Amino acid sequence: MIGDSLSGVTFISVPGAVARNQFSYLPVVFGYAVGYWVIAGVLLPLYYRLQLTSIYGYLGTRFGPHTQKTGSAFFLLSRLLGAAARLYLAASVLQAFVFDRWGVPFWLAVAVIIALILLYTFKGGIQTLVWTDLFQSGFLVLGVVLSLWAISRELGLGFGGLLDVVKQSPHSQWFFSDWASTKNFWRQLASGAAIAIVMTGMDQNSMQKNLACRSLRDAQKNLLLFSIIVVVVNLFFLALGALLYHYAAVKGIAIPAKTDLLFPTLALEHLGVFAALVFVIGLTAATFNSADSVLTTLTTSFLIDVVGVRNVGDADQTRLRHRVHVGFAVALLGVILTFRVLNKDAVIDLVLKMAGYTYGPLLGLFTFGLFTRWTVRERLAPVVCVVAPILCWLLDVNSKVWLNGYTFGFELLILNGAVTFAGLCALKVKAATGDTDCTD
Numbered sequence: 001m002i003g004d005s006l007s008g009v010t011f012i013s014v015p016g017a018v019a020r021n022q023f024s025y026l027p028v029v030f031g032y033a034v035g036y037w038v039i040a041g042v043l044l045p046l047y048y049r050l051q052l053t054s055i056y057g058y059l060g061t062r063f064g065p066h067t068q069k070t071g072s073a074f075f076l077l078s079r080l081l082g083a084a085a086r087l088y089l090a091a092s093v094l095q096a097f098v099f100d101r102w103g104v105p106f107w108l109a110v111a112v113i114i115a116l117i118l119l120y121t122f123k124g125g126i127q128t129l130v131w132t133d134l135f136q137s138g139f140l141v142l143g144v145v146l147s148l149w150a151i152s153r154e155l156g157l158g159f160g161g162l163l164d165v166v167k168q169s170p171h172s173q174w175f176f177s178d179w180a181s182t183k184n185f186w187r188q189l190a191s192g193a194a195i196a197i198v199m200t201g202m203d204q205n206s207m208q209k210n211l212a213c214r215s216l217r218d219a220q221k222n223l224l225l226f227s228i229i230v231v232v233v234n235l236f237f238l239a240l241g242a243l244l245y246h247y248a249a250v251k252g253i254a255i256p257a258k259t260d261l262l263f264p265t266l267a268l269e270h271l272g273v274f275a276a277l278v279f280v281i282g283l284t285a286a287t288f289n290s291a292d293s294v295l296t297t298l299t300t301s302f303l304i305d306v307v308g309v310r311n312v313g314d315a316d317q318t319r320l321r322h323r324v325h326v327g328f329a330v331a332l333l334g335v336i337l338t339f340r341v342l343n344k345d346a347v348i349d350l351v352l353k354m355a356g357y358t359y360g361p362l363l364g365l366f367t368f369g370l371f372t373r374w375t376v377r378e379r380l381a382p383v384v385c386v387v388a389p390i391l392c393w394l395l396d397v398n399s400k401v402w403l404n405g406y407t408f409g410f411e412l413l414i415l416n417g418a419v420t421f422a423g424l425c426a427l428k429v430k431a432a433t434g435d436t437d438c439t440d
Contacts, residue, residue, distance in 0.1 A: 006140050015263045016259035019245055023173060029234040030231065032193070033228070034192070035197040046058065055211075056301065070385050074385065079297065084338075111333055115329075118325070120132065155250065162239075169242040192410070208293075360389060361417075
């Protein structure tokens with residue numbers, strides 16, 4: 001779970017974005033913890049009771065096959081874009097500081113990385129992924145801890161000195177009260193909770209690890225412990241960002257135009273050989289961690305929810321699984337190369353912004369299914385799920401004019417889910433005996 005939540009985005013973008021956003025990402029992380037508690041108390045018991053292989057089987061049971069396919073399709077789109085953004089960032093840094101010096105083109109470097117991932121995900125199941133993610137996330141966390149130590153050594157500061165630098169840093173403000181600001185504490189907290197509930201609790205890639213636990217109680221323990229660890233680890237990354245900017249100021253080092261390049265520039269060119277080695281190891285772990293389990297989960301969800309592998313023989317199923325697995329690997333490569341052309345900066349913002357559009361319909365579908373007993377005109381549910389993100393996009397791009405200067409942050413996900421929920425209400429057919437209207 002730690003490996004699933006951490007990637008090159010956390011490793012590079014979170015420290016770099018501190019100059020622009022200060023520690024306003026911290027309330028989002030607090031919101032993650034709240035969201036994980038909701039998942040442990042509400043969604044995990046549901047999934048275990050239904051004995052699901054794919055969590056989108058719940059949508060099929062609750063609504064019908066069209067809704068199950070729609071939920072799975074939005075997951076496939078969300079995870080493909082998210083994994084591509086994460087892998088793109090890590091690969092771009094390796095390209096700039098390693099592969100360019102070797103004369104290796106970007107497309108070839110990414111293709112080799114994806115091919116290596118295919119090698120160990122073709123045969124291995126969830127057990128293989130658990131162990132590979134364990135080692136990768138271990139090196140990732142070790143990378144940030146040793147980077148903090150390297151900075152303390154360069155600045156001649158002990159642990160207390162580092163804390164003082166972080167506390168006094170102009171970048172360490174984490175509470176913002178202005179409601180019009182996207183950094184507002186309560187907006188960030190609510191957004192973080194919604195992001196966690198949807199991007200973890202309604203995400204097959206994250207939930208497959210919890211569903212592989214021996215019992216519901218073990219899965220709940222796993223998630224609750226994870227909620228504590230994820231706050232601590234992200235605090236390390238934010239502190240690292242403040243210290244990197246302080247180090248650059250003390251040493252008179254120019255800040256890169258792209259904030260995502262701050263950490264790699266200092267680690268590889270200014271902090272010494274040890275820091276460079278630690279950074280490369282951590283980034284390599286982040287690179288593989290961004291895509292390995294995603295490829296397996298995309299394949300599983302597509303076969304179960306979209307194709308319906310229960311109707312395919314064992315031999316045919318294996319061949320089909322391999323073809324789909326390779327197909328998603330090729331699609332991942334294509335999306336990464338598209339990001340390379342777009343050259344988007346600050347990928348952490350991009351990933352969470354995309355989640356607002358692609359995960360919103362999942363939030364609406366699951367919320368409607370869990371908190372109402374209404375059935376809907378099931379064939380029209382996919383239309384609602386497509387229209388809702390479009391309406392939210394229109395509102396987002398025009399919000400300054402239409403809403404008196406208000407701009408949407410990550411809470412766009414909540415709005416998207418609410419619009420989807422309202423659309424499903426409009427499609428309601430009937431309720432079970434004793435139920436009430438879903439708008440009550």
